[in-house]
Amino acid sequence: MNDNLHQLRCIGCGARITGAQAQADFRCADCGELFEVEYPGWKERRGPDRPNPGALKWLWRERRSSSELLDQSGVWRFRELLPILDSMGNAVTLREGNTPLYHLPRTSKALGVDQIFAKHQGMNPTGSFKDTGMTSALSVARERGFEWVACASTGNTSAAMAAYAARAGLRSLVLIPEGKIAWGKLSQAMDYGAVTCQLPVDFDRCLSVLTEIVRQAPIYLLNSVNPYRLEGQKTPAFEIAEAFDWNVPDHLIVPGGNLGNSSALGKGFRELHELGLVARMPRISVIQAQGANPLARSFAASKGASAPIASLEPVEANTRATAIRIGNPASWRKAARVIQETGGWCLDVTEAEIAIAKAEIGAEGLGCEPASAVTLAGLKKLRVQGAIGSGETVVLVLTGHTLKDADYTIDFHRGTLLSNEETGGPDSPISKEIAALRRNAVAVDATPAAVLAAMKGSAK
Numbered sequence: 001m002n003d004n005l006h007q008l009r010c011i012g013c014g015a016r017i018t019g020a021q022a023q024a025d026f027r028c029a030d031c032g033e034l035f036e037v038e039y040p041g042w043k044e045r046r047g048p049d050r051p052n053p054g055a056l057k058w059l060w061r062e063r064r065s066s067s068e069l070l071d072q073s074g075v076w077r078f079r080e081l082l083p084i085l086d087s088m089g090n091a092v093t094l095r096e097g098n099t100p101l102y103h104l105p106r107t108s109k110a111l112g113v114d115q116i117f118a119k120h121q122g123m124n125p126t127g128s129f130k131d132t133g134m135t136s137a138l139s140v141a142r143e144r145g146f147e148w149v150a151c152a153s154t155g156n157t158s159a160a161m162a163a164y165a166a167r168a169g170l171r172s173l174v175l176i177p178e179g180k181i182a183w184g185k186l187s188q189a190m191d192y193g194a195v196t197c198q199l200p201v202d203f204d205r206c207l208s209v210l211t212e213i214v215r216q217a218p219i220y221l222l223n224s225v226n227p228y229r230l231e232g233q234k235t236p237a238f239e240i241a242e243a244f245d246w247n248v249p250d251h252l253i254v255p256g257g258n259l260g261n262s263s264a265l266g267k268g269f270r271e272l273h274e275l276g277l278v279a280r281m282p283r284i285s286v287i288q289a290q291g292a293n294p295l296a297r298s299f300a301a302s303k304g305a306s307a308p309i310a311s312l313e314p315v316e317a318n319t320r321a322t323a324i325r326i327g328n329p330a331s332w333r334k335a336a337r338v339i340q341e342t343g344g345w346c347l348d349v350t351e352a353e354i355a356i357a358k359a360e361i362g363a364e365g366l367g368c369e370p371a372s373a374v375t376l377a378g379l380k381k382l383r384v385q386g387a388i389g390s391g392e393t394v395v396l397v398l399t400g401h402t403l404k405d406a407d408y409t410i411d412f413h414r415g416t417l418l419s420n421e422e423t424g425g426p427d428s429p430i431s432k433e434i435a436a437l438r439r440n441a442v443a444v445d446a447t448p449a450a451v452l453a454a455m456k457g458s459a460k
């Protein structure tokens with residue numbers, strides 16, 4: 001199973017090409033849709049040649065105690081399920097993956113669901129889930145001999161790309177929407193040495209400008225339209241299944257922006273199922289911010305219908321969760337398929353719901369960036385709707401570290417984040433909920449008595 005057997009299959013017209021035949025923008029030459037990596041050998045292998053699930057599970061676990069560089073990566077220790085490189089010597093790794101799965105006791109109690117967990121992808125080397133996809137796609141760029149790699153980004157992709165490019169000795173180009181990315185992320189792209197261009201347009205337009213650039217110059221595109229990104233990003237599904245001893249959770253809840261991550265996790269669980277490593281797939285739900293909710297709108301419009309979602313109306317995106325400030329998501333077809341095939345849901349949540357959920361995840365001692373908190377906000381809605389039962393197991397995918405966007409957190413605790421319109425005014429139930437969560441820093445005299453008084457006055 002170690003051989004590079006992969007081919008690319010168009011998700012629109014079904015055309016199959018080799019990796020080397022892909023266009024620079026990773027769109028199908030015939031129908032313009034995206035490709036997905038496929039391993040035809042897996043279907044053909046039958047009988048004794050079929051991978052032995054027990055042996056693979058044992059091997060992957062053994063690698064966790066190995067001192068080999070690739071074994072220490074939470075992506076490449078599963079390399080039998082992503083044979084995309086001719087030579088593993090081209091893999092570029094920063095020891096990504098192997099992220100913690102935390103139980104959320106307070107959230108479990110509050111929602112009356114015992115088994116709520118957070119898979120914290122913010123605990124990756126550059127602080128977001130993007131590292132798992134960057135190690136795979138950037139390794140392909142290196143193998144194909146590119147000198148330059150590039151992405152359009154709301155911040156995390158650029159941070160990850162810049163770091164992995166620096167490790168590989170490649171140059172990197174970043175296009176970001178000016179004024180709409182969190183400082184922590186911008187600082188990372190600079191720190192790792194990317195050429196960073198701030199464009200006076202939104203993310204969607206940055207991506208279309210970059211698409212034109214890569215058609216003209218030999219630059220390797222590393223947005224999630226690149227199907228090799230999704231191969232690395234599917235591996236947290238393997239880690240989750242492994243953590244539950246290969247019994248998958250009932251629900252997986254993922255934030256939705258450009259919709260690559262939900263597509264990748266769905267692909268990961270689908271492949272585990274097809275290869276006989278797990279007995280079923282979890283229900284996978286995608287949550288968007290209300291101000292950047294094109295897929296949630298499509299699902300709401302097609303309520304009850306079982307036919308695939310046929311089209312997506314782009315929106316003018318606006319949310320403080322800048323990571324998912326995306327109005328025209330590239331991978332919506334892949335994500336819609338995952339939601340529909342697993343029986344999941346697609347919802348949106350308000351700015352106030354995101355802010356409260358983020359503070360609650362902080363109060364669990366974990367923290368996350370605003371885009372990640374949509375998962376908990378969505379879970380609360382699904383619980384109210386009766387979609388998730390008290391005896392079910394839920395995993396929230398926390399996509400980014402809390403330090404990525406410290407400004408947001410400080411504004412929340414200072415009480416300057418949300419407008420009256422968003423909270424319903426100072427006496428509204430939302431404002432009361434927020435007041436109970438706020439932990440603003442207070443100025444006190446430099447005396448023990450004053451500090452002790454401040455402790456006494458603080459809410460529990």
Ligand code: F0G
Pocket residue numbers: 128130152153154155156157158224255256257258259260261262323324369371372399400
């Ligand atoms: N959460 C975080 C923290 C993100 O950075 C992103 C996407 C998402 C969720 C959504 O994932 O796009 O695969 O649906 N960030 C991209 C970027 C767009 O440029 O960093 P998605």
